[in-house]
Amino acid sequence: MTSSRTRALVVLLASVGLVACAGDAEAPRAALKEDAPLLTAGPVVFGADGLTPPLSIPPFAGASVALWATAEPGVCFSLASLVDFQGRRWVDRREAGPYCLDCGVRTSLAQEEALFVLSGGGGFAPHEGFTVRFGLMACETLTPSSRGAAPRLRLEWRPRPEAPTMRGLLRLRFLVSRHSLLFRQPGRQRELLERLNDELAEAGLGVTLAASVELPDAAPEARFWVTELSELSALVARAPPALDATVDVVFAGCLRYDDPFFGPPVSVEGFTPRVGGGAGPASAVFMPGLRCDGFGADPTNAPMETSARVLAHELGHFLGLYHSVETDGTPDLLDDTGEQNIMNPHPSRAGARGWSPSQRRQMLSHPWVSRVSDPE
Ligand SMILES: [Zn+2]
Structure with a gap:
């Protein structure tokens, strides 16, 4: 095994629980028409x-x-x-x-x-x-x-023009399987959205819910890897066609990252198939609803605030952000981030909070983010 191959595998291992990807061919084109x-x-x-x-x-x-x-x-x-x-x-x-x-x-x-x-x-x-x-x-x-x-x-x-005094708005669509505690719970969904907006406020980004779709027949488990996304694509395919410039957030069952080079499969807190979403297979954000290690498929029991922070982190990946510092110590290329950042590889930990100005600029550059005047 060559050293570069070894490092590639290390990189893959380090990316567990973070990455992000994209999928509808028409949506990016439509979104780009604005400018x-x-x-x-x-x-x-x-x-x-x-x-x-x-x-x-x-x-x-x-x-x-x-x-x-x-x-x-x-x-x-x-x-x-x-x-x-x-x-x-x-x-x-x-x-x-x-x-x-x-x-x-x-x-x-x-x-x-x-x-x-x-x-x-x-x-x-x-x-x-x-x-x-x-x-x-x-x-x-x-x-x-x-x-x-x-x-x-x-x-x-x-x-795309610079807009330093503007804020951004991103539309989401929730795809909710019966394995999620959000299934047929519009009140919980609204609460998650509110807390998500709290998490994203510092980044100058707001989110709205364009639609919420039920996925009653979704499989209780999905296995995936960087380029093995068919089980995630199958979840998205159960919903009506994607909406223009709208991020699908899939509340699935157990999610297992199944690396063919490093076993065994591991459960994740959230998953975005490619850093920089908006095109390609399984272009969405995926959140688990079932613990993979529980007896009889126990539901995940993270507090709503933690779920909101993990979802904000995944949206960061979708909008182009890498981990501020990977688990192997590799930093991102932004000069104003560090370990104490929401793009920490472990977003559910208490110290993983906040966004930097460079992260804000990167996220607001994504063509799916529409810009609104800053009330201030
Ligand atoms: Zn991550």
């Missing part, structure tokens, strides 16, 4: 080295840009190169694992399609223009792949 015109490149073909040709994003007026990359079913890929207009290389290779640890701009592996929201910071200024290349990854091992010139990739992008 500037949608610009398109491609489709381009992954070459024999597994890389696309360079794709240039010209200078734009704004602070951040959302890249919507669409490949084909069964194709995994990652950002392989990111070079700014001054020639500085922020990403220069595909790194094994669910996201790039050594990159100057951190992004996650994509499966079939994904949103990459580049909000700048740390010296990277996307509005000055940049060039990207994407590269194939093996979905089974999360390692770079060069499968030849078959699959294609299409890229769309939309710039």
Whole structure:
């Protein structure tokens, strides 16, 4: 086993209980219509080295840009190169694992399609223009792949203006299985939403409930991994089609992260399939309703306040935030976060509180967050 492979496995292990992903092909496009015109490149073909040709994003007026990359079913890929207009290389290779640890701009592996929201910071200024290349990854091992010139990739992008004095609003849809204590309990659902808003207030983000859907026939257990999301997709598929620019929050049964390289499966407090949600399979946030270790499938019994904090943390992943400090000590790339932050890998712990200004900026850059005037 190579050292990079070993580290990839460590990264995977460290990501237990945190990650996030996305799934409806139309929603991101619709959400992006609010701002500037949608610009398109491609489709381009992954070459024999597994890389696309360079794709240039010209200078734009704004602070951040959302890249919507669409490949084909069964194709995994990652950002392989990111070079700014001054020639500085922020990403220069595909790194094994669910996201790039050594990159100057951190992004996650994509499966079939994904949103990459580049909000700048740390010296990277996307509005000055940049060039990207994407590269194939093996979905089974999360390692770079060069499968030849078959699959294609299409890229769309939309710039977004800076809005430092604005607040953000995010729409949620609850998908509630009978395994959750929220099932047919509108009062509890409202209470969770209120406490969730309390948790998110410091980040300048409010959430509203667009709809609540019952999933009475949902399976009592779902097993999943970074690129093995079929059981989670099956839960979402029990609901009516996704709403535009609305995050589905699935209150499921027992949730087990089942790493094929490290056993045994472990239960999670919450799960978001890809950091940076909004496109790709199982694009939603998942919360457990049953303990995996209980006799006769006991319900989870976390206090409402703890559930709200874990859900806020998962929404942080969906909107592009990594753990402030991973369990192996790896910090995020933001200069104003630390262990005492809600993006701590253990959000239910008492010290895991609060958001930083950089986290706020990142979250409000996500194209699904609509902006409202700050009452202050
Ligand atoms: Zn997490």
